[in-house]
Amino acid sequence: MPPGKVTKEGARPTESAIHLFGIAVIEARTARTGFWNHPEASPANLHNLSSSIVSIARGLNDMAIGLRATYLKLEQMEAKIDALTRQPR
Numbered sequence: 001m002p003p004g005k006v007t008k009e010g011a012r013p014t015e016s017a018i019h020l021f022g023i024a025v026i027e028a029r030t031a032r033t034g035f036w037n038h039p040e041a042s043p044a045n046l047h048n049l050s051s052s053i054v055s056i057a058r059g060l061n062d063m064a065i066g067l068r069a070t071y072l073k074l075e076q077m078e079a080k081i082d083a084l085t086r087q088p089r
Contacts, residue, residue, distance in 0.1 A: 013066035020059035027052035 011019075031048035038045065 013062040013069065017059040017062035017066065020055045020062065024052045024055035024059065027055060 027048045031045050031052060034042065034045040034048060
């Protein structure tokens with residue numbers, strides 16, 4: 001799979017991760033089938049296997065970005081709640 005964007009512009013990182021993990025499964029299955037049919041380490045099999053690993057890594061990176069964004073949003077919400085609860089009634 002060539003490098004580049006695999007999801008539509010503006011997709012959330014976690015949505016992108018789900019997409020990348022799906023690609024990783026397809027590539028890993030393709031590699032597994034290739035190894036079953038031809039047990040030697042052919043370039044195509046190794047390419048599919050390495051592409052699967054790259055997709056997993058990219059998906060994990062997107063998950064980390066999404067998790068960080070979630071923490072930032074939580075911090076913002078906590079600050080708003082704190083500000084509201086400190087206001088005199």
